[in-house]
Structure formats: structure tokens, C-alpha cells
Amino acid sequence: MLKYEERIRRLNHHPLRGGARYVLYWARFNRRVTFHHGLLVAAELANQLDLPLLYYERLSASAPYANDRLHTFVLEGVPETARRLQQLGVGYVFDLVCDGSGPGDTLERLAAQAAALLTDDYPDAVAARHDARVPTHLSLPVWAVDSSCIVPMSLIGERQYAAYSIRPKLRRWLAKYLKPLPSVRVRRRYSAPPDPRHVPVSASKIPCLVRSCVADHMVRPSLTFRGGAAEAERRLRRFLTHNLRRYARFRNQPATRATSDLSPYLHFGQLSALEAAWEAKSHAEQEGLIAEEFLEELIVRRELAFNFCRFAARVDSLEELPAWARVTLERHAADRRPFVYRYEQFRDAETHDELWNATQKELLLTGKIHGYYRMYWGKKIIEWSASYQEALETMITLHERFALDGRDPNTYANILWCFGLHDRPWRERPVLGTLRYISREGMQRKTDVGAYLRQIAGLERTGRLPEPVE
DNA sequence: ATCGGCTCGCGCAA
DNA sequence: TGCGCGAAGCCGAT
Numbered sequence: 001m002l003k004y005e006e007r008i009r010r011l012n013h014h015p016l017r018g019g020a021r022y023v024l025y026w027a028r029f030n031r032r033v034t035f036h037h038g039l040l041v042a043a044e045l046a047n048q049l050d051l052p053l054l055y056y057e058r059l060s061a062s063a064p065y066a067n068d069r070l071h072t073f074v075l076e077g078v079p080e081t082a083r084r085l086q087q088l089g090v091g092y093v094f095d096l097v098c099d100g101s102g103p104g105d106t107l108e109r110l111a112a113q114a115a116a117l118l119t120d121d122y123p124d125a126v127a128a129r130h131d132a133r134v135p136t137h138l139s140l141p142v143w144a145v146d147s148s149c150i151v152p153m154s155l156i157g158e159r160q161y162a163a164y165s166i167r168p169k170l171r172r173w174l175a176k177y178l179k180p181l182p183s184v185r186v187r188r189r190y191s192a193p194p195d196p197r198h199v200p201v202s203a204s205k206i207p208c209l210v211r212s213c214v215a216d217h218m219v220r221p222s223l224t225f226r227g228g229a230a231e232a233e234r235r236l237r238r239f240l241t242h243n244l245r246r247y248a249r250f251r252n253q254p255a256t257r258a259t260s261d262l263s264p265y266l267h268f269g270q271l272s273a274l275e276a277a278w279e280a281k282s283h284a285e286q287e288g289l290i291a292e293e294f295l296e297e298l299i300v301r302r303e304l305a306f307n308f309c310r311f312a313a314r315v316d317s318l319e320e321l322p323a324w325a326r327v328t329l330e331r332h333a334a335d336r337r338p339f340v341y342r343y344e345q346f347r348d349a350e351t352h353d354e355l356w357n358a359t360q361k362e363l364l365l366t367g368k369i370h371g372y373y374r375m376y377w378g379k380k381i382i383e384w385s386a387s388y389q390e391a392l393e394t395m396i397t398l399h400e401r402f403a404l405d406g407r408d409p410n411t412y413a414n415i416l417w418c419f420g421l422h423d424r425p426w427r428e429r430p431v432l433g434t435l436r437y438i439s440r441e442g443m444q445r446k447t448d449v450g451a452y453l454r455q456i457a458g459l460e461r462t463g464r465l466p467e468p469v470e
Numbered sequence: 471a472t473c474g475g476c477t478c479g480c481g482c483a484a
Numbered sequence: 485t486g487c488g489c490g491a492a493g494c495c496g497a498t
Contacts, residue, residue, distance in 0.1 A: 162479090162480070162481095162490075163490075163491070164480085164481085164489070164490055165480075165481070251492095252492065296491090297491090301491075304491095322478085322479080323478090323479090324477085324478055324479080371492085372492065375491090375492065414491095417491070417492095422490095422491070423490085423491070423492095424477070424478060424479080424489090424490060425476080425477045425478055425479095426476060426477070426493065426494075427475080427476045427477080427493090427494070427495080428476085428477085429494090434476085434477065434478085436491090436492090436493060436494090437493065437494065438492085438493065438494090439493080439494070441494090442493065442494070446492095446493095
């Protein structure tokens with residue numbers, strides 16, 4: 001019986017391969033070394049078998065929307081991962097597939113000498129295709145481990161829930177699961193000559209490596225987010241020290257910069273949600289602060305999104321909406337739109353509305369939109385697109401191309417929230433039907449739009465956003 | 471400034 | 485079967 005058994009999904013039932021050289025861990029979504037259930041399970045298995053542990057990570061130009069922004073962010077995490085694995089005695093193969101022809105055969109080659117292959121359990125369509133294919137043609141055990149959610153997805157129940165239903169379930173389990181994890185310990189150090197496919201990465205080589213990939217070079221690296229676990233931990237620390245006390249009051253005031261800005265790191269798994277939540281809870285207890293609102297977003301809303309994506313046939317379809325939302329959209333499909341823009345006009349921030357344009361510029365330049373204005377951004381795309389389907393496609397494409405958290409369960413759930421997911425009906429009106437309406441006047445009334453516009457103008461001019469201000 | 475209604479479906483108590 | 489209530493709102497009445 002292994003530790004964290006409730007997080008393990010066995011994708012096949014092959015016996016452990018004898019005469020193997022190591023246990024192999026493939027970091028697909030959780031690209032980190034600490035607070036990592038999957039890596040701990042792999043290490044435990046390796047220790048039981050008296051084998052070393054090998055950590056495999058891949059960055060492929062054949063991934064959807066491969067571009068300089070996403071590649072740079074992932075590559076910036078690699079030197080720190082290498083350093084940490086080296087210290088622990090765990091082997092590391094970082095595989096950069098530059099030509100976009102496909103994922104290559106490195107995984108198969110490494111798996112041929114492994115006792116077992118472990119990877120991340122993650123509600124993603126690309127991962128699901130791998131999960132269906134890989135375990136049958138590799139003759140070794142393949143296990144997927146849930147290292148993303150604080151409360152294991154498998155304990156929540158085999159269906160989609162609403163926030164108010166999932167919240168008490170999560171709360172009940174948190175006493176058990178909101179606890180720090182040990183660091184990885186291996187009995188046998190990995191010592192083999194470097195694999196021929198391993199690409200050593202240092203910070204200075206990243207621009208050159210990025211250029212060498214067949215990818216969309218027009219999407220420039222983020223001006224404000226640098227990738228990596230060390231950077232993520234630095235931002236978490238800074239958030240806890242300066243912003244946790246302001247979070248409840250100012251999180252919906254974009255210009256105050258009171259949010260954690262951790263979503264890119266959470267998305268690539270460079271930071272563990274468990275670590276962030278545990279540190280927030282501990283810090284709040286020490287300092288006499290309230291972390292409730294932050295933990296609600298980090299745990300309840302995030303794991304609600306994972307629950308949605310886990311049971312959605314597809315996350316990019318209006319078919320997944322609740323019945324009342326589908327019905328109201330059907331009724332209003334032919335309503336006259338006040339403005340109609342195409343994808344390119346949205347992409348280039350060329351609408352009549354300077355606030356909307358500013359939110360889009362934040363996405364283009366930083367790779368993220370402030371959560372509160374992102375709702376406004378999404379609702380207006382619905383109102384200003386020729387059809388609901390086109391609006392959905394615009395929102396998803398803009399995120400997948402430009403956002404550092406683009407393919408995250410949270411992002412899909414947030415986009416579909418604009419179409420009524422996890423929400424309820426409101427007063428009926430044109431185009432949106434009974435979907436919740438968000439107005440420019442409301443944004444003006446409740447937030448400091450002028451300050452935000454000045455910040456985005458400053459971002460365009462200097463490439464920087466201000467640090468948090470009181 | 472504050473408050474209720476809008477409008478639907480789910481979970482739970484009865 | 486009925487009741488309460490829900491991710492971030494809006495609007496009109498007081």
C-alpha cells in the first residue's frame with residue numbers, strides 16, 4: 001500500500017518491470033520538485049524497489065499554440081528544477097522538441113528501462129488522449145497521480161457540482177489534506193552519464209533556444225512574469241507579507257494590484273496550490289489575519305473548476321452549460337448586437353471601449369488579465385460578437401495564445417462562467433438573455449477605471465506595472 | 471446609501 | 485413538498 005493511494009489512478013495493470021534501471025516520473029503539468037504528491041509516490045516506489053528516480057520533462061513545439069511566451073516561461077523554470085533535482089539525487093532529462101513534428105520518442109526510450117512510469121492526473125483533453133494510448137503500448141505500469149488538487153479529485157464524487165455543494169465537501173476534507181508535504185528522499189542517487197536527449201538550460205541561453213523552435217514568434221514573452229519555482233515562491237512570499245491583509249477589501253480593485261498573480265505558476269505547476277494554501281493559512285494564523293477570501297479562490301473555486309473539467313465532455317463548448325443558460329441563449333441568438341467585432345479586432349484591442357481595450361492590452365503584454373476585469377472582458381465579447389459560438393472561440397483562442405494560464409481548468413470555467421456556468425439567471429435583457437449582465441457604468445462606479453487606464457498606458461510605455469500601493 | 475426583485479435548480483429538512 | 489440560497493450585478497424605489 002502506497003502513501004497517497006487515493007490520488008493514484010492506474011492506467012494499466014502491467015506488473016513492475018524487472019531488471020529496470022530506475023522509476024520514471026514524467027512531469028506533464030506539475031513542473032516542480034516540492035509539494036508534489038506524484039513525485040513522492042514515484043520516490044516511494046523507487047525506494048521500495050531499491051532503484052533511483054528519473055524525472056522527465058518535455059517542452060514540445062507541437063503543443064497547441066506553441067509560442068515564445070509559453071516556451072520562455074517553461075524554460076525559465078528549468079535551471080531551478082535541475083538544481084533542486086541534483087541536490088536530491090534525482091536524475092533529470094529535459095527534452096526540447098523544436099521542430100513541431102511531434103513529441104519524439106524520448107519517453108518511449110526512457111520507459112524501456114523503467115520499472116514503472118508515473119505522471120500527472122489532470123483534466124485536460126491532450127492528457128486524456130495520452131492516457132488512453134500510452135499505457136497500452138508501453139509494457140510497464142503507468143500510473144497517473146493527482147498532484148494538482150489539495151483534496152484528491154477522486155474523493156469529491158463522480159459528477160459535476162455547484163460551488164455551494166462542493167464547498168462543504170472540500171471543507172470537510174481540508175482538515176486532513178491542508179498539510180505540508182515532506183520533501184523527496186531517495187535511497188539510491190541517480191548516477192548515469194547525461195542522456196543524449198537532455199538539453200541543459202541556463203538563463204542566458206533561453207532566448208536562443210526559444211528562437212530555434214518552430215513556434216509562433218509573434219507572441220512575445222511576458223513583460224511582467226518570469227517563470228520558475230523560485231520566482232513563484234518569491235511572489236507568494238511578497239503577496240503574504242504585503243497583500244494578504246488587503247486582499248478581502250481590494251481584490252476587486254484592479255489598480256491596487258492586491259491579488260497574488262500566482263495563476264501562471266499554478267497553471268504550469270511551478271507552484272503547488274497546496275503549498276500556497278498552507279503558507280497562506282500559516283501566515284494568517286501567525287499574523288492574526290483572515291485568509292478566508294484568498295483560500296476560497298485558491299481552493300474552492302479552483303477545485304470546482306477541476307471538478308467541472310473532469311466531467312465535461314469538452315470544455316470548449318456551450319453544450320456543457322446548464323439548461324437555463326442554453327435555453328436563454330437560444331431565445332436571444334438572433335438579437336441585434338450593439339457592436340460586432342471579429343477575432344482580429346478583439347485581438348488587436350480595437351473596440352470603441354477604452355476600458356475593454358486596456359484589459360486586452362494587459363493580456364497581450366503580460367499574459368494575464370486581472371480577474372475582476374476579466375469578467376467584464378468576457379461579457380463584452382459575448383455582447384459584441386456575431387454569435388455566442390464565435391464569442392466563445394474568441395475568448396478561448398485569445399487565452400490559449402496569449403495567457404500564461406490559458407489552458408488551465410480555471411480559465412475554461414471562468415470563460416464559461418460568462419455564459420452562465422456556476423451562476424444563476426438574472427433579469428432578462430437583449431443578447432445576454434438572463435445571463436448576468438456587467439456594465440461599463442458598474443465598473444466605473446465600483447472600481448478606479450482611470451487609475452487602471454493610466455497603469456496600462458504606463459505598461460505600454462515602460463513595460464512595467466506598479467508594485468502594490470495602499 | 472440601502473434594499474428588494476429579478477429567476478432557476480439544487481440540497482436538505484420535513 | 486417547501487424553503488433557502490447561490491462568484492463578482494443591475495435597476496428602481498425609498
